[in-house]
Structure formats: C-alpha cells, structure tokens
Amino acid sequence: MPFVQDCEVLAHQEVAADHFRISLSAPKIAAAARPGMFCMIEVGAGYYPFLRRPFSIERIYPDGVSFLYKVEGVGTRLLSRVRPGDDLNLQGPLGRPFPVPSGKRRYILVAGGIGVAPFPALAEAVIAAGGTPEILLAARTERLLVGIREFTRMGCRVTVATDDGSAGFKGTAADLLGSILEPSEDVLVYACGPMPMMRAVHEKCLAAGVVCWASLEAHMACGDGVCMGCVVPANRETEAERMVRVCREGPVFDTREINWTACP
Amino acid sequence: MADLSVNLGGLRMKNPVTVASGTFGYGQEYDEYFDIARLGAVTVKSLTLQPRAGNRPPRLAETPAGLLNAIGLQNVGIEAYLRDKLPFLRKKGCTIIANIYGYAPEDYAELARRLEAEQGADAIEVNLSCPNVHDARTVGGCKLVAQQPEAVLKYTRVIRAATRLPLFIKLSPNVADIVEPCLAAQEGGADGLSLINTLLGMEIDVRTRRPVLSNLVGGLSGPAIRPVALKMVWDAARAVKIPIIGMGGICDTRDAVAFLLAGASAVAVGSASFRRPDTAIRVIDGLTQYLEEHGFSRVTDLVGALRTE
Numbered sequence: 064m065p066f067v068q069d070c071e072v073l074a075h076q077e078v079a080a081d082h083f084r085i086s087l088s089a090p091k092i093a094a095a096a097r098p099g100m101f102c103m104i105e106v107g108a109g110y111y112p113f114l115r116r117p118f119s120i121e122r123i124y125p126d127g128v129s130f131l132y133k134v135e136g137v138g139t140r141l142l143s144r145v146r147p148g149d150d151l152n153l154q155g156p157l158g159r160p161f162p163v164p165s166g167k168r169r170y171i172l173v174a175g176g177i178g179v180a181p182f183p184a185l186a187e188a189v190i191a192a193g194g195t196p197e198i199l200l201a202a203r204t205e206r207l208l209v210g211i212r213e214f215t216r217m218g219c220r221v222t223v224a225t226d227d228g229s230a231g232f233k234g235t236a237a238d239l240l241g242s243i244l245e246p247s248e249d250v251l252v253y254a255c256g257p258m259p260m261m262r263a264v265h266e267k268c269l270a271a272g273v274v275c276w277a278s279l280e281a282h283m284a285c286g287d288g289v290c291m292g293c294v295v296p297a298n299r300e301t302e303a304e305r306m307v308r309v310c311r312e313g314p315v316f317d318t319r320e321i322n323w324t325a326c327p
Numbered sequence: 328m329a330d331l332s333v334n335l336g337g338l339r340m341k342n343p344v345t346v347a348s349g350t351f352g353y354g355q356e357y358d359e360y361f362d363i364a365r366l367g368a369v370t371v372k373s374l375t376l377q378p379r380a381g382n383r384p385p386r387l388a389e390t391p392a393g394l395l396n397a398i399g400l401q402n403v404g405i406e407a408y409l410r411d412k413l414p415f416l417r418k419k420g421c422t423i424i425a426n427i428y429g430y431a432p433e434d435y436a437e438l439a440r441r442l443e444a445e446q447g448a449d450a451i452e453v454n455l456s457c458p459n460v461h462d463a464r465t466v467g468g469c470k471l472v473a474q475q476p477e478a479v480l481k482y483t484r485v486i487r488a489a490t491r492l493p494l495f496i497k498l499s500p501n502v503a504d505i506v507e508p509c510l511a512a513q514e515g516g517a518d519g520l521s522l523i524n525t526l527l528g529m530e531i532d533v534r535t536r537r538p539v540l541s542n543l544v545g546g547l548s549g550p551a552i553r554p555v556a557l558k559m560v561w562d563a564a565r566a567v568k569i570p571i572i573g574m575g576g577i578c579d580t581r582d583a584v585a586f587l588l589a590g591a592s593a594v595a596v597g598s599a600s601f602r603r604p605d606t607a608i609r610v611i612d613g614l615t616q617y618l619e620e621h622g623f624s625r626v627t628d629l630v631g632a633l634r635t636e
Contacts, residue, residue, distance in 0.1 A: 064359060065359060065360070067360060067603065067604065067605070077394075102512055105602065109392075110392035110549070110550050110551075110578075111392055112389055112603065113389060113392055113394060113549050113550065113598070114394060114601060114602060114604060115395060115601075126588045127387070154604075212511070263593075281384070282385065282387045282388075282389075283387075284387055284394055284396070284598070284601045285350075285600070285604075286601075286602040287356050287357070287604070288352060288356045288386075289350065289351060289352040289356050289357065289601070290350065290396070290398070290601060290622070291349075291381060291398045291401045291602070292386045292387040292396060292398065293384075293386075293387070294381070294384055294386065294401070295384060296383070296384075303378075303380060304380040305380060306380050306381060306384075306401060325383070326384075327384055327385055327541065
C-alpha cells in the first residue's frame with residue numbers, strides 16, 4: 064500500500080562527488096518498505112521538472128527511509144539543494160522487493176556506480192536471514208566508491224573494482240564476479256547498475272547456473288503501473304513482443320525474465 | 328451544496344471531472360490512493376481488438392512543463408478488458424468511458440458493439456488522434472484520421488451506426504483549424520467531443536545526436552499545452568452544439584474552471600495524475616468551493632460563461 068505524503072528531511076550530505084545521501088522522516092512508508100522498493104520524489108514545487116523522480120530506498124529505519132542518488136540532470140540537481148528541515152513529497156513504497164530466501168551459502172551483491180543505492184537495506188535483510196553479504200562494489204574510480212565503511216561496519220565482506228585500477232580489482236563488476244563465481248544452486252546474486260553491466264552479470268550467472276535478481280532503472284512518469292512509460296522487453300513464450308513495467312512488475316526482476324538483446 | 332452533475336449527450340456524470348485516457352490505466356492502481364468511484368467518470372486506456380505490446384523503449388521524454396510520450400497504445404485488448412478489468416470498475420460503481428482505437432472504421436464499430444453488448448462502458452470515446460502508432464520515418468507517416476475531416480465524418484458514421492451508447496470523438500490539435508474535424512464529428516452523429524489529444528513533438532539528445540524516443544516523435548502533454556487546448560476548446564465550443572470534454576494540461580481547479588468557462592461541459596485531468604494521483608479529486612472538491620464562492624448553484628451555469636465584452 065503506497066502513500067503520498069510530505070516528509071521532513073532529517074539529513075542530507077554529499078558522500079562523493081555529485082553523490083548524495085538524503086534521510087527523511089516517513090514512518091508509514093518505512094513500515095511498508097522492503098529492500099529493493101522505491102519512492103517517487105517530487106523534487107520541486109514548479110512545473111519544471113513536471114514529473115517526480117524514482118529512487119531506490121537505501122535503508123529502512125523505524126521512523127523513516129534514506130536514499131542514495133547521483134546528480135544527473137535537472138531533477139537531481141534541484142533535489143541536491145534541499146536542506147534538513149525542508150519537506151519533500153514522497154510517494155511510496157512502490158515496486159517489487161528483492162526476494163531474500165534464508166539458507167543460501169553465498170549472497171553476492173554486485174553494484175555498479177550509483178547502483179549501490181538499494182544494497183544497504185538488502186544487506187541488512189541478508190544478515191537478518193542468517194547470511195553474510197559479499198559486496199562487489201564497482202565504480203569508474205576510487206573516489207566514486209560509495210558505502211565501503213557502512214557495509215564493512217554492518218558485517219559484509221566488501222571487494223572493490225575500479226575501471227581505472229585506482230582501487231582494488233582493475234576491471235568491471237561483471238569481470239570481478241566472474242573471477243569468484245562458482246556454479247552452484249546455493250549461491251544467489253543481486254545486481255544493480257548500468258544496463259550493460261547488469262546484462263554482463265546476467266550472462267555470467269546464466270553460464271554458472273546461478274539465479275540473479277537485478278534492480279532495473281528506467282525513466283518513469285507515474286511510477287505506479289499506469290502510464291506504461293518505463294517498460295523493458297521481456298522474454299516471451301510466443302511470437303508477440305511482450306513488455307514489462309519496471310515500476311510494477313519490477314524494479315527487481317529475475318534476469319532470465321528480461322530480453323536483454325532488445326533493451327535500449 | 329452546489330449541483331455538480333452533468334449530462335453529456337446522454338452520459339450522466341455526478342460531477343464534470345474525468346481522467347484522460349492513458350493516464351489512469353483501468354483504474355485499479357489509483358484506487359489504492361483514493362476512491363475512484365468519486366470521479367464523474369473513469370476513462371480507460373485505449374482498447375484495441377487485439378492486445379498491443381506498444382513501442383520499444385524509450386517511450387518518455389520530459390520537457391519543460393510537459394511530457395512527451397510514445398507509448399504506442401500498449402493495452403490488454405478488449406477481451407482481457409471485459410474479463411479482467413471491467414468487473415473491478417463495475418464493482419466500484421464507476422461511470423466508465425471506454426476509449427477505443429482501431430485500424431479501420433470496422434474495428435471501431437466492432438469494439439463499440441462488444442462494449443455495448445457486454446455492458447463494458449457507459450460511453451465510448453473514439454481515439455482518432457493517437458500520434459504514436461505511425462512510422463514517423465516515412466513522409467506523411469503521422470497522418471491521423473483526426474487531421475482529415477472527411478475521414479472523421481466517415482469513421483463517426485460507421486461507429487454511430489454500431490452503438491447507441493453516448494459517443495465522443497477524441498480529436499487532435501495537430502490541425503490548422505480545429506473547427507473542421509469537430510463539425511465533421513457532429514455531422515457524423517457524435518454525441519460529444521474530447522479535446523484535445525497530445526501535440527506532436529520531438530526531443531533530441533545532442534550528445535548521441537539521436538531522438539530521445541524510440542519512435543522518434545511523440546505526443547506532448549502537461550501544463551505546457553494548456554493554453555493551446557483552452558483556445559481550441561473555446562473555438563470548438565462556439566462552432567458546435569454537442570458537448571465537449573476539455574483536456575490538456577489541467578493541474579488544478581483554476582485550470583478546470585477555465586476550460587468550463589471556455590465552453591467545455593466537463594474536463595479530464597491527464598498527466599497531472601502522474602505527479603499527484605489524487606489531482607482529479609482535488610479538482611472536484613475545488614469546483615464545489617469555487618461555485619459556492621462565486622454564487623453559482625449549478626456547475627452547468629459555468630459552461631461557456633466566459634465574459635468577452
């Protein structure tokens with residue numbers, strides 16, 4: 064059950080260049096939220112931007128939620144100027160959460176860039192289910208790696224990768240995953256990041272026979288299954304093309320559901 | 328309490344506020360936020376004879392004060408609508424306007440017949456103006472039925488002969504003179520008009536040097552188009568006798584009142600629901616307040632009450 068409500072900003076900091084964490088008081092949304100769900104945030108009072116922006120929930124607290132985001136355009140630029148004490152209108156929680164079955168031997172969370180956004184809440188859920196999350200954190204360069212300290216403090220095992228080799232493994236998140244993934248039904252992979260990265264992670268998992276859940280990103284108008292704007296092509300049983308809504312059937316998908324070759 | 332009820336060519340609505348087709352799904356999603364039976368009517372997403380997957384993504388591009396879309400009429404098809412979507416709307420007690428789309432007049436007629444026979448709607452809105460089901464790569468690829476008055480007349484006559492349900496023709500603003508297709512629809516036997524559909528538009532990503540939308544072009548909605556819509560409703564209302572459902576960028580009560588004053592007998596809230604799902608409900612509440620503050624006892628007294636002297 065989603066809510067639409069004004070929520071007070073409790074804290075808002077820049078955690079890396081153009082990367083921000085914002086925490087809001089939202090007890091009702093927090094109570095209904097699960098890792099992997101998202102909120103639509105009204106980033107300004109005016110008509111530009113006209114639409115809300117979707118953000119994955121970073122962490123769920125008893126009295127509120129937090130989000131990690133990167134400034135990309137006019138909406139996130141406006142959002143970055145909001146100050147503690149201001150109100151923001153939130154709509155949520157929306158979408159399908161990550162499934163977190165207990166009793167798996169390994170839970171591997173693969174994050175590319177700001178794709179780390181939904182993983183702190185997921186890591187907490189994995190720990191609650193008795194697992195030890197293995198976080199593969201990848202970014203272009205060392206100073207854009209977000210959350211190493213928080214994940215370590217939670218009790219996760221963190222491995223980093225950078226495109227330029229400035230920290231950890233030199234290469235992509237999918238390459239790093241490939242170096243540690245063994246074929247097993249007892250392993251679960253979660254992925255979030257740019258589409259090419261998630262596709263590469265999907266292919267590694269498929270080859271290893273490992274189930275992978277990915278949180279997809281898309282431009283959305285309504286965030287709630289109405290406008291059909293955020294669809295991605297799904298695999299199909301018949302000839303007819305089939306689209307699934309990232310906001311409603313997702314944002315979390317079993318990567319085998321997605322027709323990656325037809326994605327933009 | 329002021330009387331908000333209206334009768335649009337046989338379609339009775341308890342208030343003059345509906346939602347624009349394609350911005351409200353089949354009602355179920357937004358019923359999580361408010362009781363959708365409070366709306367004067369629920370206008371459902373365009374229905375086609377067969378289900379449609381719609382266009383490839385990207386389908387959305389946000390522009391100043393607006394939204395370009397090229398969804399391409401993704402919908403469940405008439406069969407699944409009647410089986411899976413209609414029971415919910417009927418159980419809620421909603422007044423239903425079913426928007427239909429076809430590739431030929433006979434498709435529309437068939438959809439209208441089925442909707443009437445299976446009590447699938449209380450009125451029919453005929454989409455002759457979707458800009459997103461054409462191949463923009465071909466010259467003249469975006470030619471719409473609504474841009475050809477003689478075609479509007481022909482389609483309307485065929486659909487009119489197929490149903491006794493109140494019939495609204497939804498027209499396109501992408502014309503030199505909105506009055507011509509309006510008169511054609513009236514002559515063809517329409518009970519009312521829905522004005523306006525989206526304005527054709529385009530956005531280009533200069534970094535990749537490609538159009539943002541996979542379909543290259545799309546339909547613009549949102550507050551950016553409101554003055555255009557208002558003027559077209561005003562033009563049409565002075566030329567036709569049948570009622571008009573006015574739409575295009577309505578975001579609040581003030582906008583809705585403006586459309587009524589311009590001559591619309593009812594209004595539809597469109598893209599604004601994406602930002603605030605309960606926008607249409609706020610408009611209904613705001614209308615009551617406006618009527619009381621300005622000493623009107625019936626909302627129908629506002630229709631066409633624009634003062635131009």
